[in-house]
Every structure is written in structure tokens, then in C-alpha cells.
Amino acid sequence: MKNNTVKFIDLFAGLGGIRLGFEKAFKDVGMETECVMTSEIKPYAVKTLKHNFGHEFLAGDIFEIRNEFIPDFDFLLGGFPCQPFSAGGKRQGFLDTRGTLFFEIERILREKKPYGFILENVEGLVKHDLENKNDEIGRTLKTILHTLENDLGYKTSWKVFDSLEFGLAQSRKRIFIVGTKDEKIDLRGNEPHFKSLESVLEKGLPTLKSDFINKLLAHFPFEDLYGKSIKDKRGGDNNIHSWDIEVKGSVSKQQAEILNKLFKQRRKKKWAEEIGIDWMDGMALTLEQINTFIGLPKTELKTLLEDLTKKGYLKFEHPKKLVKLQTEMVFQLLASMTKLNQKATIL
Numbered sequence: 001m002k003n004n005t006v007k008f009i010d011l012f013a014g015l016g017g018i019r020l021g022f023e024k025a026f027k028d029v030g031m032e033t034e035c036v037m038t039s040e041i042k043p044y045a046v047k048t049l050k051h052n053f054g055h056e057f058l059a060g061d062i063f064e065i066r067n068e069f070i071p072d073f074d075f076l077l078g079g080f081p082c083q084p085f086s087a088g089g090k091r092q093g094f095l096d097t098r099g100t101l102f103f104e105i106e107r108i109l110r111e112k113k114p115y116g117f118i119l120e121n122v123e124g125l126v127k128h129d130l131e132n133k134n135d136e137i138g139r140t141l142k143t144i145l146h147t148l149e150n151d152l153g154y155k156t157s158w159k160v161f162d163s164l165e166f167g168l169a170q171s172r173k174r175i176f177i178v179g180t181k182d183e184k185i186d187l188r189g190n191e192p193h194f195k196s197l198e199s200v201l202e203k204g205l206p207t208l209k210s211d212f213i214n215k216l217l218a219h220f221p222f223e224d225l226y227g228k229s230i231k232d233k234r235g236g237d238n239n240i241h242s243w244d245i246e247v248k249g250s251v252s253k254q255q256a257e258i259l260n261k262l263f264k265q266r267r268k269k270k271w272a273e274e275i276g277i278d279w280m281d282g283m284a285l286t287l288e289q290i291n292t293f294i295g296l297p298k299t300e301l302k303t304l305l306e307d308l309t310k311k312g313y314l315k316f317e318h319p320k321k322l323v324k325l326q327t328e329m330v331f332q333l334l335a336s337m338t339k340l341n342q343k344a345t346i347l
Helices: 017-028 043-052 101-112 139-151 211-219 253-265 269-275 287-294 298-311 320-346
Strands: 005-011 032-039 075-078 116-122 155-162 173-180
Touching (some): 017 075, 253 298
Antiparallel strands (some): 116 173
């Protein structure tokens, strides 16, 4: 630390939430902070980071950032990807390539030897890959803590916090792992304080003027929007889809019916069995399969689907496993051809 300024890097930065808390905490005790490197790959997150923060060094994929390019720093912040450990994902942990991103954190800590770090992940990390059902933590977290403590020499602490206890009207549980070179941080002592949704909502503000808001209010009276979600990944009476408000372009009544039926059908396991791929939450269906529950002439159905694809409501793709199998067949064919060439040369 120089000139009373703490330097830090922000990895898997997202929208910069961890950074905001880190900067505020030091500001409250009269110390300055300086972010010397930010790493994020999601385009919308990068756009938001550029808008909200100044950046001397805004980097992309952490795998492509070599150690010698990283400036010296005092603290590493890292909300490393949570899907491998989340109850909402497949919980593959370190078997998932995103799970190995922790070892990119290890690489940087080992090379740069900063004073400390703050890592964040989903609550599911705590008991991921349990060896015995009564264990406090699973093997994945044990591996992480062993790496940080025994291999890298940090004194670490961890605790699960719930955003509900910090005055947010939403419950989101997250594990925080912190460590420094010279002392174990006591994470106890937080006095919970709670707020209701009613107390944090802003009222009496004018409606924002945007193309999205105009389209939304053109299809739904304001009073009908209470309690609604706007997203394409879920159904139900309390959900509004992009095609319901024609966000990406005009949608006929017939096309809306197709999309709603397709939305429900794509989750049925029978399609995975018929196609010969593993089931996933959203099958890629063929024109023939779609026609079994739509019942239009194929030419007419194809025209309607192509229009929806052109506008971005649908995406034309091949099932991933099918593509993988086809790729493997190509490699096998190339290998066979190589062997034949070798034999021909020998002859």
C-alpha cells in the first residue's frame, strides 16, 4: 500500500457489486482505493462497468491474462462463476470448466502474492460434493480452503450471509471467503436489520420514457403489471414474454399461439428420447415435431417460424449433443483416412 491507497483487482466483476462495497468500506475509515485491473467477459456487464466506473485496465477472459500483465495489487476481489455449485445448475463443481476458474484465482494469488482477497459464491458451494452427509462442508470447499491456506499461506475465514439481513427486501444467500497474510478475519458480529419491500420502493416518480416502456404500456394497462415478471424463460399467468409486447417486432395472434405452445412443448422429455439426445430444459425441435402440436400446412408453418427467427424470437440451431456426435464422426473419418494413407505409403 502506497500513499494511503489500497490497490485491488476485480475479477468476474459482473456489474461491480463487490467493488462498491469494498470501496465504501475503505472510504468509511478514511482510506483511498484504486482498481488497477477489472476482468469481465459478458458484453452487457462490460457495458455497465464502462458506464459506472473509470478503468485503467479493463481486461476480458481471465484465461488470456498472463501474470506479467497484471499490475501489483493489495487485494483480489472475485465473485467466481457460481453455476457449477448452484442448486439451479447441474452441480458438477470442478468437473465443470467454469469451476476451474477458481484455479485462475489461485494462479494469480500465487504469482502476485497480494495481502488479501475477498471471494464470493452461492450458498451451494458449502456442501457441494459431501463425503459424509453429516459433514459441515463438502470436498469442493475443503479443496478451496486447503489451497488458500496450506498451499498459498493465507489465514482464511468464511461465512454465509443473507442479503435479507442487510436491509434488502430480498433473500439471497452467498458464501464469502476472506483471507489475509497475517490474521484471520472475524466475520461474526453483524447485527441483522430488515426492511419490507414497501419501505424501499420508490413512489410518485414519472414513468421512464423508452421504446420498451411504450411497447409494454401499449399492450397492458399499468394496473395489470403489478406482480408480473417479464422474461422468456418461464411461463405462468404472472409472466409476460417478449412476444406478448412485441419487443423484437410485430407478432400475429397465430404466431403468439405457436410461441406459447412451443414454449411448453420444448420442455417435454419425449422429444429428447425421440431425437436421441440428453434431456435439457428447452429442446430444439424440428419442423415436423412442431407440426404435430400446431397442425398447420408445413409451408405456412415454416414461413411463420422463419419470420419469428428473423425477428429474434426463435433461434435456429442443432442439438448440442448431435453436433458433438457429428464432429466426432468427422474426426474418426479423418483418422481412418490418415491410416489408409499411411498404409498406402508403406505399400
